[in-house]
Amino acid sequence: MKLSEFELDVMQIFWEKGTSSSPEVFKCIHEEKDVAYSTVKTIIDRLESKGAIVRKRIEGRAIYYAPMVEKSAITQELLPSFLKRFFNGKPSNLIAHLMKDEKLSQDDITYLETFLAKQKKKNKDEL
Amino acid sequence: MKLSEFELDVMQIFWEKGTSSSPEVFKCIHEEKDVAYSTVKTIIDRLESKGAIVRKRIEGRAIYYAPMVEKSAITQELLPSFLKRFFNGKPSNLIAHLMKDEKLSQDDITYLETFLAKQKKKNKDEL
DNA sequence: TTAGTTACTCTACATTTGTAGTAATTGACT
DNA sequence: AGTCAATTACTACAAATGTAGAGTAACTAA
Numbered sequence: 001m002k003l004s005e006f007e008l009d010v011m012q013i014f015w016e017k018g019t020s021s022s023p024e025v026f027k028c029i030h031e032e033k034d035v036a037y038s039t040v041k042t043i044i045d046r047l048e049s050k051g052a053i054v055r056k057r058i059e060g061r062a063i064y065y066a067p068m069v070e071k072s073a074i075t076q077e078l079l080p081s082f083l084k085r086f087f088n089g090k091p092s093n094l095i096a097h098l099m100k101d102e103k104l105s106q107d108d109i110t111y112l113e114t115f116l117a118k119q120k121k122k123n124k125d126e127l
Numbered sequence: 128m129k130l131s132e133f134e135l136d137v138m139q140i141f142w143e144k145g146t147s148s149s150p151e152v153f154k155c156i157h158e159e160k161d162v163a164y165s166t167v168k169t170i171i172d173r174l175e176s177k178g179a180i181v182r183k184r185i186e187g188r189a190i191y192y193a194p195m196v197e198k199s200a201i202t203q204e205l206l207p208s209f210l211k212r213f214f215n216g217k218p219s220n221l222i223a224h225l226m227k228d229e230k231l232s233q234d235d236i237t238y239l240e241t242f243l244a245k246q247k248k249k250n251k252d253e254l
Numbered sequence: 255t256t257a258g259t260t261a262c263t264c265t266a267c268a269t270t271t272g273t274a275g276t277a278a279t280t281g282a283c284t
Numbered sequence: 285a286g287t288c289a290a291t292t293a294c295t296a297c298a299a300a301t302g303t304a305g306a307g308t309a310a311c312t313a314a
Contacts, residue, residue, distance in 0.1 A: 036251050039303050061310055062263050075213045086202045091229035095222050099242050102218035115226050120236050131271055165274050188280050188291050
C-alpha cells in the first residue's frame with residue numbers, strides 16, 4: 001500500500017491513538033502544522049478509499065475510523081528500499097551510521113550489546 | 128532538497144558512478160526498469176533545475192553531469208523523519224529491529240561489537 | 255423550534271511526479 | 285556536402301498530492 005507523506009503523518013496518529021474521529025486527528029495535526037480541517041479530512045477520505053482505515057462507529061455526527069494496515073507492514077515495505085538507497089542495502093551499514101551519528105544512551109548500548117550477543121549465539125547454533 | 132522516488136533512483140547512479148551522461152544513466156536505469164530514454168532525460172533535467180546535478184563537460188553531443196548534492200546530505204535529511212515515523216525517533220529501536228529482522232553475518236556482528244565498544248568508551252569519557 | 259455549532263460531503267485547483275512523443279541539432283562517416 | 289544516428293530540447297498529459305472553500309446535514313442548547 002503506497003501512502004504519501006501526509007497520509008503517513010495521519011496514519012501515525014491512528015497508530016498512536018487508535019480509533020479516532022476526523023476532528024480528533026485534526027486537532028493533533030493542527031498542533032504541528034497549520035492546515036485546514038478540510039485538508040485533513042480529505043486525507044482521511046483518501047486513506048479510507050485506499051483501505052488504510054475503516055469506519056468503525058458513529059458518535060453524534062462524528063465518524064470514528066480505525067487503522068486497518070499495521071505500522072509494521074508499512075515499515076516492512078519502506079525499510080528495504082530505504083536501506084538499499086542509502087546504505088547499499090546493508091543493515092550493518094545503517095546500524096553503524098546510527099551508532100556513530102545519533103546519541104545512544106548507556107542503556108541503549110547495554111540493550112544492544114545484549115542483542116548482539118544473542119544474535120552471535122544464534123548464528124553459531126545455526127551452523 | 129526534496130527529491131522524488133525516481134529522482135532518487137537517478138541520483139543513486141550519479142553517486143555510484145560519478146559524472147555521467149544521460150545515455151549512460153539511461154542504460155543503467157533501463158536494466159532495472161522498462162522506461163523510455165526521454166523519461167530518464169526528463170528526470171535528469173529536473174535534477175539539474177533543482178541543482179542536484181550540474182553540467183560538467185560536453186563530449187560529442189553528450190552532456191556530462193556531475194552530482195552536486197552528496198548522498199550523505201540526503202540521507203541526513205531523510206533518516207530523521209524515517210526514524211520518527213517508524214521507530215518513535217529512537218535510533219536504538221531501529222537498530223534493534225534491524226538486528227532482529229535482517230540477517231547479520233558473523234563479520235557484521237564483530238564489526239558492530241567493536242563499534243559499540245568504541246561508543247561506550249566515548250560515552251564514558253564524556254562524563 | 256430555532257439559532258448556533260460541528261462535522262460531513264463535494265468540488266476544485268495548483269503543483270509535483272511519472273511517463274513519453276516529436277522536433278531540432280549536431281557529430282560522424284562516406 | 286549529404287545522410288544517418290545519437291542526443292538534446294521542448295511539449296504534453298494523466299495521476300497523485302497538498303490544499304481548502306462552500307454547501308449541507310445534524311446535534312445541542314436555549
